[in-house]
Amino acid sequence: MSQEKISGSQVSTVLFILVMATGVLFVPGITARRAFQSAWLVPLAIPLLTGLISLWAVYRLGQRFPAKTVIEYSPLLLGKVLGKGLGLLYILFFLMTNILVIREFSVFLTVTLLPETPGYVLNISVVLLAAYIVSKGIEVIARMAQFVLPLFLASLSMLLLLSVPEMAPRRLLPLLEGGFLPVVKASLVPSAWYGEIVVLLLLLPHLNKPRELPRKGVLALAWITVFLTLDILATLLVFGPYLSGQLTFPFWTLARFIEFHKSFSRWETLIVILWEAGMILKVALLYYAACLGSLQWLGKAPFGWVLGVLGGVQILAACYLVGGQIQLAAILEHVFPLFALPFEIGLPLFLVGIARLRNLGRV
Amino acid sequence: MGKELLKKALGWAGKKGSPQDRPPQPEEKRPLSTNWDENQKNLREVFSQCADAVFQETSFNAEQPLRILLVYLETLTDQAQISQTIIKSLQQGPLELPDEVRISPATSPEVLQKHVLSACHPQTSTDLLELTKFVLGGNIGILIEGSSLAVVVPAQGGQARPINEPENEPNIRGPRDGFVESLKTNISLIRRRLRTSRLKVETLELGLLTKTAVAVCYVEGLARPEMVEEVRRRLRRINVDAVLGSGYVEEFIADESISLFPLILTTERPDRVTAALLEGRIGILVENSPSTMVVPCTFISLLQASEDYYVTAPFSTFIRLLRFVALNIALLLPAVTVAVFSFHQELVPVTLLSTVSNTRQDVPFPIFIEVLLMEVTFELLREAGLRLPKTIGQAVSTVGGLVIGQAAVEAGYFSPLPVIVVALTAIASFTAPNYIVGTSIRILRFFLLILAALLGGVGIMLGLMAILAHLTALRSFGIPYLSPFAPMSPADLKDSFVRVPWWAMITRPRLEGVREPQRQDPDQGPKKPERSGIRKGRRRP
Known part of the structure; x- marks a missing residue:
């Protein structure tokens, strides 16, 4: 698994899809609920900054410990017990995030396309498919991302373009009503989404040119910001702030509004x-991160078993731990950011600090 | 675990199939003796019960005539050559020899080799088993009285199919010749197109009993040496008793043990193989098999035909895009129909939906069963038409197409929709220039059809992602199967879905032809004359 290499542009593609795949669905509603008509300003400030800091921390750690993942260098930084504990926490973080993503997948499809299909069927099928993809390795995930990206962008752009006739600029006014505070408050959730690029902690050794990471990472973050802003903007312009906030998937509802002939x-x-x-x-990528982390954490373990056990855990957890649409939306809005942000920005910064203090790794 | 089970089921892991049990290959030697009668007896024993082995006794017209024995297989040799050239020369004997040459039992092989039969390029052999091998290769063995050295004269002959246009890959503008069963002819077809000493042809023998010759062709300096070495290594690893066609070899040297998609390109067109060699690929020719293998193979090359390079570039691009659309129709149309009409009716324009539901009012089955039954019927008809003699095959298509299709609809068992869908799918699948990729599509069509019946469009997407994962993970001799798309190499897109004009094909594919990237000089495209004397009314300089 470790000899696989992915290129800089593949990393950008993967990161873009990682953040946007679910961000495009959930973020507009949640931000509109807090920041109202100023919601479209949200991604431009704090979330972008979160992403950049996270990227910087990951890159610094990667410079100090090239060809090592967070699971491998955290024991070097924090000592064996603490380091292993941190590694385990990261594995659990990726696993939990993925469980939420799986549930987002099944809830979204149940609501939109398959109202009569039980959620567990969708959970099981997506995890099985992701397991198949993970077994093929990160190169395959990266190449698939290159195929999926054009389709994804095409559907987004088509949607944005076709919704233009429904837009009304007055719905954005008054701008920044209530000052900057609502915008800051609304930043929490998108920040957690941006922070998902922390998956790089495990992917970094697979980059064929790690030096390109800052450029390619910033590129990915920039494109994420552009599309997320446009996404929120279109939602607000069509539905106005209040309706946008009440819909779970406002962008999907937007898709229902457009027509072409x-x-x-x-x-x-x-x-x-x-x-x-x-x-x-996205499910495959997070699954891969959890799998790779577990393999490195356990030392010598058969890949098939790790893949199977993690898959089973994810299926069970997605079926029983996370409830329906309402509960999922509440988790994503209130719990997920608090749970995710420490892993996404706090711990990487902490590790960079420790590395600098103890002067470990390559300087 | 699955692999272990599979191995057990196929008897690889059991005692029966372990490599030690294979009888060791006889490597012993049996030198010929000077006793002519003993040699003759031994040879006759080797070829006992071989009705086509001919033992012809004659004599060499020396001062004291020497008895000689000609051994050959009449089925593999050219009878006219034997009687007219070889026997005649032997009987004319010393008449035309220079004076200083003396013929004795000891010198006779040399005399035969250098003087009497020199026109036939004879060789010599000292070993009975080696001699046997030569005879089995279509040579004539000549045993001379009193000599332990046998002379071997090549006289390969026998019936061979003439060079025809390959039926599976017809062509309108390009060359019409196709590979035949004879390896020599096939190599000559390539050599005629590549008159350079850099075209290398290495041969080896496969199959303990069949002794099939296999040739590896490549252009030195274009093909990567490590890839050529990999081909050699994989070919040498094969240890089977029989190789009856290139398909046998293909399954041994492919990168994946089981893949739905062909990992090796097979073609019967020498121009196609030559073009591949010029891109740095490697051709593998198998004796007795007109279908020649080309490695590495990429997915896109299965959608290309050699015709694409002979027609104009815009048309070729159009055809390639059309083929891609057809591929998608062949793969997806039945699944999409089922998904749309059983899950996502909202996608269908209202008028169409009402028309369709009118025709389906009295149909007893859900649309999935209808489409599935129709697809199975079509596959049956197709297979029946393929295996039957051509004259009856037409009857099958009449019965199948008209009688079953129309009768089933008129009787009300089926609605017309699935019949139309299956017909469209069939036509689309016939556009695939490579038969093997068509078979992959046929299997995957059923896979997607079932997924569509279970989960609708979501199921189709799940299936497509699985196929995409499978495809992106495949490699053919180390080259990613989906290159130049993933990993992306923009310069190679010039010969993918589009084909640029020949003057713009400046570089070879990045992954295969990396050692000599430039194919031709740039800027050779046709240019308008800078000063057109005629148009501007000036005199030519």
Whole structure:
């Protein structure tokens, strides 16, 4: 597994899909609920900054410990027990995040396309497919991302373009009503999404040119910001701040509004199916991170067993731990950021600090 | 674990199939003796019960005539050559020899080799088993009285199929010749197109009993040496008793033990193989098999035909895009139909939906069963048409297409929709230029159809992602199967879905032809004359 290499542009693609696959669905509603008509300003400030800091921390750690993942260098930094504990926490973080993503996948599809299909069928099928993809390795995930990206972008752009006739600029006014505070408050959730790029902690050794990471990472973050802003903007312009905040998947509802000629008035099915590809990849990527982490944490363990056990855990947890649409939305809004941000920005910064203080690794 | 089970089921892991049990290959030697009668007896014993082995006794017309024995297989040799050239020369004997040459039992092989039969390029052999091998290769063995050295004269002959246009890959503008069963002819077809000493042809023998010759062709300096070495290594690793076609070899040297997609390109067109060699690929020719293998193979090359390079570039691009659309129709149309009409009716324009539901009112089955049954029927018809003699095959298509299709709809068992869908799918699948990739599509079509019935469009996407993962993970001799798309190499897109004009094909594919990237000089495209004397009314300089 360790000889596999992915290129800089593949990393950008993977990061873009990682953040956008679910961000595009959940972020507009959650931000609109807090920041109202200023919600479109949210991704431009604090979340972007979070992503950049996280990227910087990961890159610094990667410079100090090239060809090592966080599971491998945290014992060097913190001592054996603490380091191993941290490694385990990271594995659990990726696992938990992925369980949420799997549930996002199944809830979203149940709501939109398959109202009569039980959620567990979707959980099981996406985990099985992701397991198959993970067994093929990170190169395959990266290459698949290159195929999925054009489809994903095409569906997003088409949606944005076709919703133009429904837009009304007055819905954005008054700008920054209530000052900057709502914008800051609304930043928490998108920040957690941006921070998911912390998966790089495990992917960094697979980069063929680690020096490119700052450039390619910033590129990915920039594109994420552009599309997320446009996404929120379109939602606000069409629905206005209050309706946007009440819908769980406002961007999907937007897709239901558009039409192109009378014969093709229901695009949302096609668009949902294209988004599904991105979500499958996101599940596979986080699954891969959890799997790789566990393998390194355990030392010598058969890959097939780790893959199987993690898959089973994810299926069970997704079926029983996370409830329906309402509960999932509440978790994503209130719990997930508090749970994720320490892993995404706190711990990497902490590790960089420790490395600098103890002067460990390559300087 | 699955692999272990599979191995057990196929008897690889059991005692029966372990490599030690294979009888050791006889490497012993049996030198010929000077006793002519004994040699003759031994040879006759080797070829006992071989009705096509001919033992022809004659004599060499020396001062004291020497008895000689000609051994050959009449089925593998050219009878006219034997009677007209060899026997005649032997009987004319010393008449035309220079004076200083003396013929005795000891010198006779040399005399035969250098003087009497020199026109036939004879060789000599001292070993009975080696001699046997030569005879089995279509040579004539000549045993001379009193000599322990046998002379071997090549006289390969026998019936061979003439060079025809390959039926599976017809062509309109390009060359019409196709590979045949004879390895020599096939190599000559390539050599005629590549008159350079850099075209290397290495041969080896495969199959304990069949002794099939296999040739590895490549252009030195273009093919990567490590890839050539890998081909050699994989070929040498094969240890089987029989190789009856290139398919046998293909499954041994492919990168994956089981893959739905062909990892080796097979073609019967010498121009296609030559073009591949010029890109740095490697050709593998197998004796007795007109289908020649080319490695490494990429997915996109299965969607390309050699015709694409002979017609104009825009048309070729159009055809390639059309083929890609057809591939998608062949793969997806039945699945999409089922998904749309059983899960996502909202995607269908209302008028179409009402028309379709009118025709389906009295149909007893859900649409999935309808499409599935129709697809199975079509596969049956297709297979029946393929295996039957051509004249009956037409009857099958009449019965299948008209009678079953129309009768089933008119009787109300089926609605017209699945019949139309299956017909469209079939036509689309016929556009695949490579038969093998068509078979992959046929299998995957059923896979997607079932997923569509279970989960609708979501199921189709799950299936497509699985196929994509499978495809991106495949490699053919180390080259990613989906290159130049993933990993992306933009310069190679010029010969993928599009084909640029020949003057723009400046570089070879990045992954295969990396050692000599430039194919031709840039800027050779046609240019308008800078000063057109005629148009501007000036005189030519």
